[in-house]
Amino acid sequence: MRHHLLTISLLVALAAQAKTINVADHGIVPGKDCSFALNQLIESVKNEPNVTLVFPKGTYDFHPENAVEVYRAVSNHDNGLKRMVFPLFNMKNVTIDGGGSDFVMHGLMTPVVLESVDGATLRNFSINWGRSWHAEFTILESNEKDGSFIAEIDPEKYPFTLNNGELLFQRYTITHQIGSNMLWDPATRSPIHNTRDYRLNAARAKIKQLAPNRLKFENAMKKAPPVGTILVTYGEHPISRLASAIHITNSKDIRIENVTVYDAGGMALIVERTDNITLDGMVVCSAEDRIVATRADATHFIGCKGTIKLENCELKHMLDDGINVHGAYVKVAEYIGDNTFICEISHFQQWGLIFAEPGDKIALLSRETILPFHESTVTGFKILNEHRFVLEIADTPAELPEGPLSVENLTWYPDLVMRNNKIHENRARSVLVTTKGKVLIENNYFSSQMHGILIEGDNNWWYESGAVEDVTIRNNVFNNIGFAIDNRYPLIAAPLLRPEQRIGEGHYHRNINFVGNTIKSFNGAFVNAKSVKGLNVSNNILEFSTDYPKTHEGPSVLLEYCDDITIRNNVAKGFDRELEIEASGDTTNLKTSKNKGFKAN
Numbered sequence: 001m002r003h004h005l006l007t008i009s010l011l012v013a014l015a016a017q018a019k020t021i022n023v024a025d026h027g028i029v030p031g032k033d034c035s036f037a038l039n040q041l042i043e044s045v046k047n048e049p050n051v052t053l054v055f056p057k058g059t060y061d062f063h064p065e066n067a068v069e070v071y072r073a074v075s076n077h078d079n080g081l082k083r084m085v086f087p088l089f090n091m092k093n094v095t096i097d098g099g100g101s102d103f104v105m106h107g108l109m110t111p112v113v114l115e116s117v118d119g120a121t122l123r124n125f126s127i128n129w130g131r132s133w134h135a136e137f138t139i140l141e142s143n144e145k146d147g148s149f150i151a152e153i154d155p156e157k158y159p160f161t162l163n164n165g166e167l168l169f170q171r172y173t174i175t176h177q178i179g180s181n182m183l184w185d186p187a188t189r190s191p192i193h194n195t196r197d198y199r200l201n202a203a204r205a206k207i208k209q210l211a212p213n214r215l216k217f218e219n220a221m222k223k224a225p226p227v228g229t230i231l232v233t234y235g236e237h238p239i240s241r242l243a244s245a246i247h248i249t250n251s252k253d254i255r256i257e258n259v260t261v262y263d264a265g266g267m268a269l270i271v272e273r274t275d276n277i278t279l280d281g282m283v284v285c286s287a288e289d290r291i292v293a294t295r296a297d298a299t300h301f302i303g304c305k306g307t308i309k310l311e312n313c314e315l316k317h318m319l320d321d322g323i324n325v326h327g328a329y330v331k332v333a334e335y336i337g338d339n340t341f342i343c344e345i346s347h348f349q350q351w352g353l354i355f356a357e358p359g360d361k362i363a364l365l366s367r368e369t370i371l372p373f374h375e376s377t378v379t380g381f382k383i384l385n386e387h388r389f390v391l392e393i394a395d396t397p398a399e400l401p402e403g404p405l406s407v408e409n410l411t412w413y414p415d416l417v418m419r420n421n422k423i424h425e426n427r428a429r430s431v432l433v434t435t436k437g438k439v440l441i442e443n444n445y446f447s448s449q450m451h452g453i454l455i456e457g458d459n460n461w462w463y464e465s466g467a468v469e470d471v472t473i474r475n476n477v478f479n480n481i482g483f484a485i486d487n488r489y490p491l492i493a494a495p496l497l498r499p500e501q502r503i504g505e506g507h508y509h510r511n512i513n514f515v516g517n518t519i520k521s522f523n524g525a526f527v528n529a530k531s532v533k534g535l536n537v538s539n540n541i542l543e544f545s546t547d548y549p550k551t552h553e554g555p556s557v558l559l560e561y562c563d564d565i566t567i568r569n570n571v572a573k574g575f576d577r578e579l580e581i582e583a584s585g586d587t588t589n590l591k592t593s594k595n596k597g598f599k600a601n
Helices: 002-017 035-045
Strands: 019-022 051-054 059-062 068-072 080-089 092-105 110-115 118-129 135-142 149-152 160-163 166-171 174-177 181-185 206-211 214-218 230-233 246-249 252-261 269-272 275-280 299-302 305-311 314-316 323-328 330-337 340-345 361-366 372-383 388-393 405-409 415-419 422-424 431-433 439-442 445-447 453-455 471-474 477-479 491-493 509-515 518-521 527-530 532-538 541-544 557-560 563-568 571-573 579-583 588-593 598-600
Touching (some): 019 035, 035 051, 035 080, 080 092, 092 110, 246 252, 252 269, 431 439, 491 509, 509 527, 527 532
Parallel strands (some): 080 110, 110 246, 118 252, 246 269, 252 275, 275 305, 299 323, 305 415, 314 422, 323 431, 422 445, 431 453, 445 477, 453 491, 471 509, 477 518, 491 527, 527 557, 541 571, 563 588, 579 598
Antiparallel strands (some): 068 080, 135 149, 149 214, 160 166, 166 174, 206 214, 330 340, 330 405, 340 388, 361 405, 372 388
């Protein structure tokens, strides 16, 4: 009884400390620029815990002219000065309740930033930009003989100039040339089948303006685009990923509930070095008047720990992946003795990453084989600049191996739980996951242009670390995965090795279960694994799909340098051939049984 009374007293005390603020009482109302007033309100409560900011439902506009600005290093984006709408720094138990409102950005801004926040909830609002970070053309006429085409564009939505044949887009304070681009199908609201056939080469293209909203393109594509498709162009590095919608760093216990992101000049959500985050009912999708949403991934997590949980989310129309969870390999630039290394952040879009802190467990590894050879504990960490830092560890091998070396942080790897989500109608992959934590992916729907689930890891491209150790993928639907037509699989588990790298003595990934899934496929692709020890592919159903032209791109199951593999009780139906299971000579302990519609080569 005494314990019960103490609990009630504690709850009453916490409730007394909580503060709910109607932002309208502070001049934050629809119909005006709200940036300055909101910044001032957040500043006034930043030292108070348990604050909830409530927005009466409406459309709120935010402009950059009077927004607070700080320099921000944003992983997988372009660093720089960021003007913010919600600068949530060093706060505790803060809630932003949008009440179903629309937050519309006008300019180069990062709408929501959480830095060193202990407990936060973002809920019930949408994020959009008045002018998108990409441009969309509708193909009106197409000439198959010479590859030329005429396209229509709305100059108010996508302002442009044409100077001496060079097409330039005005995106607020930034001028973009035509950079990356691809065709989308308005019927499926997805990238078109076999998009690689239709790439616009801006360097050689001859462009003429026929009317204020019409342009003729000559010598731009090898193959003329289909009439009615949408050409999407989205700029080039280093100014193509400047404005993520939500950026979270060095925080813990974060919830995002019923938040929709319609557009961003980068990712919808980028999370770094955060402990526990839940997404429930988050949506990424294009607005009604556009076919594409974000410039890059819907969600991306680097160097996190605790649990990342996604439930009841829908992620679509983004120009990159649905979710990516990984750590980072950093290069050893120099060993200066006394267990001390000068290290270099490997990829330019990870510059500024906080790699470690004293007490973290790390591994030293060969950059040639991507395999670890020594584990230790961080005793010192000092940042030199955005690119380099000094790392001190408890102990070092008496002799370091020859060749380039890297370091990975073993402490900051999260568990991942994904349930009841839909990831579809996007460029690239549905899921990328490289984490040593426990992974559960169940009851989801995936339909992506490239791979369905990619379990990779690489130490010579994006430097995304995290060889998996415990992955369960079950009861999901994979619908027409790989309509890019380039050997794309519902599941691929293989480290990315460049020509100068090689497979070492030992397997990279471990313990992957792919069970009870339904694959609707026009190409018969199923599972591709390389350097995996412990792979169970059982009780899955492959159904032939007529949604795309039938193709045969190679083996249905492809195994290379794997060990302890079980392929059992899988059924392929509707195909005009038996699907091949192909294993390399260095694959060991392969067990196949009771598979219908398959044959082993």
